Amino acid sequence: MIPTITAFAQSPDRGQGLARDMAVRWALEEVDQPYDVRLVSFAAMKEPSHIALQPFGQIPTYEEGTLSLFESAAIVLHVAEPHQLHLPQNAKGRARAIAWMFAAKSTVEPPIVERSMALLLEADRPWHAERLTMLDERVRTRLADLSRWLTDRDWLENDFCAADIVMVTVLRRLSGSALLDEQPTVASYVARGEARPAFGRAFDAQRAIFTGSAA
Numbered sequence: 001m002i003p004t005i006t007a008f009a010q011s012p013d014r015g016q017g018l019a020r021d022m023a024v025r026w027a028l029e030e031v032d033q034p035y036d037v038r039l040v041s042f043a044a045m046k047e048p049s050h051i052a053l054q055p056f057g058q059i060p061t062y063e064e065g066t067l068s069l070f071e072s073a074a075i076v077l078h079v080a081e082p083h084q085l086h087l088p089q090n091a092k093g094r095a096r097a098i099a100w101m102f103a104a105k106s107t108v109e110p111p112i113v114e115r116s117m118a119l120l121l122e123a124d125r126p127w128h129a130e131r132l133t134m135l136d137e138r139v140r141t142r143l144a145d146l147s148r149w150l151t152d153r154d155w156l157e158n159d160f161c162a163a164d165i166v167m168v169t170v171l172r173r174l175s176g177s178a179l180l181d182e183q184p185t186v187a188s189y190v191a192r193g194e195a196r197p198a199f200g201r202a203f204d205a206q207r208a209i210f211t212g213s214a215a
């Protein structure tokens with residue numbers, strides 16, 4: 001059964017692959033699972049038919065037969081689960097990979113998103129510079145911790161797994177910022193993720209929507 005995911009009809013990132021459908025696309029590409037994409041407008045995301053799939057009126061969603069899922073990391077986990085390569089099949093390895101997915105979404109992502117939102121929505125406020133300094137510091141702390149962990153490791157648990165998909169897509173939100181460049185170990189980790197052929201296919205597919213060349 002070919003699953004269907006949802007993505008922005010017009011992503012505000014203009015095809016940079018920063019929206020959260022990117023992790024889902026990447027996971028599907030890693031396991032060679034074909035998928036359909038339903039593009040949704042901001043208005044359509046708030047319609048009852050979409051809210052029934054995603055209670056918060058957001059993308060991405062995932063439908064496969066009678067199963068519907070939301071939350072990008074939960075979808076990545078579901079997609080990766082049957083595949084040895086992308087989620088270790090031994091109990092300890094699986095538990096470690098899942099712990100890293102939670103770490104990406106609940107420990108690393110929040111300060112990164114808060115900083116992005118401050119840049120987007122608060123740049124004209126008189127206290128912006130002071131607040132940004134504080135938010136930058138919070139991100140720096142997380143990146144320094146991650147850098148220490150990744151020293152002598154290519155991936156979070158040595159072998160590439162689904163948690164790396166979640167973590168790299170979270171970190172990509174910092175692309176182009178000096179914060180990532182300050183941590184060469186983390187920047188190289190992101191670059192390793194981006195160099196994977198499955199990442200490239202997922203990136204090109206979402207970019208094709210922005211350029212108007214989607215199949």
Ligand code: GTB
Pocket residue numbers: 011012013014018019020021045056057058059060070071072073
């Ligand atoms: N925790 C959920 C998940 O991981 O699936 C969060 C889903 C989410 O935030 N979805 C966003 C959304 O639908 C799109 S990805 N927003 C519409 C709304 O809430 O009304 C977030 C996003 C948007 C834009 C950029 N960008 O332009 O760079 C990056 C990320």
